[in-house]
Amino acid sequence: MNNPATNTTSRRAIDIVNASLKRRYARERRFRWLGATAVTLGMVFVILLFADIILKGYTAFQQTYIQLPVELAAATIDPDGNRDPATLASADYMKLIREALREQFPEVTDRRDRRLLTSMISVGAPDLLRERVMADPSLIGTTQELWILADDDIDMLVKGYIDRNAPESDRRVGDQMISWIDKLDAEGRIAKRFNTIFFTHGTSREPELAGIAGALMGSFYTLILTFLLSFPIGVGAALYLEEFAPKNRWTDLIEVNVNNLAAVPSIVFGLLGLAVFIGFFGVPRSTPLVAALVMTLMTLPTIIIASRVALKSVPPSIREAALGVGASPLQTQFHHVLPLALPGILTGSIIGMARALGETAPLLMIGMIAFIVDVPKGFTDAATVLPVQIFLWADSPERGFVERTSAAIIVLLAFLFVMNLAAVLLRRRFERRW
Incomplete structure (x- = not known):
């Protein structure tokens, strides 16, 4: 015969075990949920970090250039005509770029405005032109349609990092320069090209010339x-x-x-x-x-x-x-x-x-x-x-x-x-x- 007391004790033990199992399973579910939440949060933060870096940095792989018909005058670059590397290296290439830029804006005659116009060009543009001429001296005496490196402020304007609608006093680029950029853009003389300088040059104090x-x-x-x-x-x-x-x-x-x-x-x-x-x-x-x-x-x-x-x-x-x-x-x-x-x-x-x-x-x-x-x-x-x-x-x-x-x-x-x-x-x- 079954002992009622023994059966009661067994049922109680089973109930206790079942209740304990429920608590343990609940703790296990909470632990799994916490683990999955932690992994998810970690992935979200990593994705946000990467997205922030990419959104801020992908534009650096392009750089703004201005297309100008530059006359590589022999009188300025090589007046003696002997193609001496020292003479080619010491020529005033900025003068050639400045004259080409002013031909695009003949209405700019004021001295201050001309300096402002020239400031659209990067200070490193003459060096890049010098390297090109010294690599191919046959260009001397010809007029070439060259893409000239723009200043970093112009680059930021073209890329949309400068708010055109902000007050002029709060912008690094004034209204007059914006009108010049718009004119060049309408003529198809403004373009963003792959930034080879970023991978081929060392660092510089000028952002448009800085590379890795x-x-x-x-x-x-x-x-x-x-x-x-x-x-x-x-x-x-x-x-x-x-x-x-x-x-x-x-x-x-x-x-x-x-x-x-x-x-x-x-x-x-x-x-x-x-x-x-x-x-x-x-x-x-x-x-x-x-x-x-x-x-x-x-x-x-x-x-x-x-x-x-x-x-x-x-x-x-x-x-x-x-x-x-x-x-x-x-x-x-x-x-x-x-x-x-x-x-x-x-x-x-x-x-x-x-x-x-x-x-x-x-x-x-x-x-x-x-x-x-x-x-x-x-x-x-x-x-x-x-x-x-x-x-x-x-x-x-x-x-x-x-x-x-x-x-x-x-x-x-x-x-x-x-x-x-x-x-x-x-x-x-x-x-x-x-």
């Missing part, structure tokens, strides 16, 4: 030298610590310090580079060489930790089989273990390089913040890097630098995306599952 070529080359030299220094040192250290080092308190201390170095603020490495590499060893400051040394110190912990994890993932049977057929411990590591761990090692190295590409704080401490106009030609030339160039442009008050700052961020994010994508693809392509 110097910063890109500085970043390239820094990353190349950083990889050449940090990869063999990091992999060698990881191989020794993981495979050869005795397990004692000293190696434990080294491992703890390597892990701690990965969490050290990056500016500390900049202070170390300033004190040791520049102050003690006398390495030239503001060069890719000293930047690479600092970045090597910063990326070594990442590479060592990733390499050790990759080496540890190789099954012990690989080592035992190699040793069993007579291979030495060094041959076992270099011929069998290291090749199998290489995909993980490369992934960690690429991630470390991506971190180095985006760093700014340590490079500010070693002088990479200097105003560098020329594009560096080597590891010991004065240079800057892309994150520092973004930092410098972000501090400029001109509206033209706002879009160039965002455009440089777009380029930097593109490089970081490519490097991280390469790490993922390498991992998937060469990864072995045991």
Whole structure:
């Protein structure tokens, strides 16, 4: 016979368990909801950030030009007719542009208005014309329809960043200049063209002449030298610590310090580079060489930790089989273990390089913040890097630098995306599952 008391107790226990299950399932649903909400909010903020950067920066990939019939008079450019490069370089090209512009507006006769008219042209336009004539001296003595680089205020007006309806006192471009621009636009002499200057020139105090070529080359030299220094040192250290080092308190201390170095603020490495590499060893400051040394110190912990994890993932049977057929411990590591761990090692190295590409704080401490106009030609030339160039442009008050700052961020994010994508693809392509 069934005991009524026992049945009652069992039902109560079941009710308690069911109530507990309901609470646990409810907590699980709330946790999942909170997790999904957090992920969604994160994605929304990332999308908003990217959208803001793109909307502010995509216009920098185009630049405003004014088409003018420029008479390349031999009397002004090469009066002697001997095509001497020194004579061609010293000619007054701004005079030629100014005369061509005034022919479009013969009604402008006042001296002040003529200066205002000339201010529509970029101060760098004569240099660009000089480069073109020196590259092709056969143009001398002809009249060419040339696209002349416009001033940054004209560029902002054409792109719509200057409100035409605002009071004239609140605008950088006056009503008279707007009427001249409208006339040129009606004649088809105003156009936005691809901004090659942004990718081929170094920085400048004039927004329309500012480019990222110097910063890109500085970043390239820094990353190349950083990889050449940090990869063999990091992999060698990881191989020794993981495979050869005795397990004692000293190696434990080294491992703890390597892990701690990965969490050290990056500016500390900049202070170390300033004190040791520049102050003690006398390495030239503001060069890719000293930047690479600092970045090597910063990326070594990442590479060592990733390499050790990759080496540890190789099954012990690989080592035992190699040793069993007579291979030495060094041959076992270099011929069998290291090749199998290489995909993980490369992934960690690429991630470390991506971190180095985006760093700014340590490079500010070693002088990479200097105003560098020329594009560096080597590891010991004065240079800057892309994150520092973004930092410098972000501090400029001109509206033209706002879009160039965002455009440089777009380029930097593109490089970081490519490097991280390469790490993922390498991992998937060469990864072995045991």
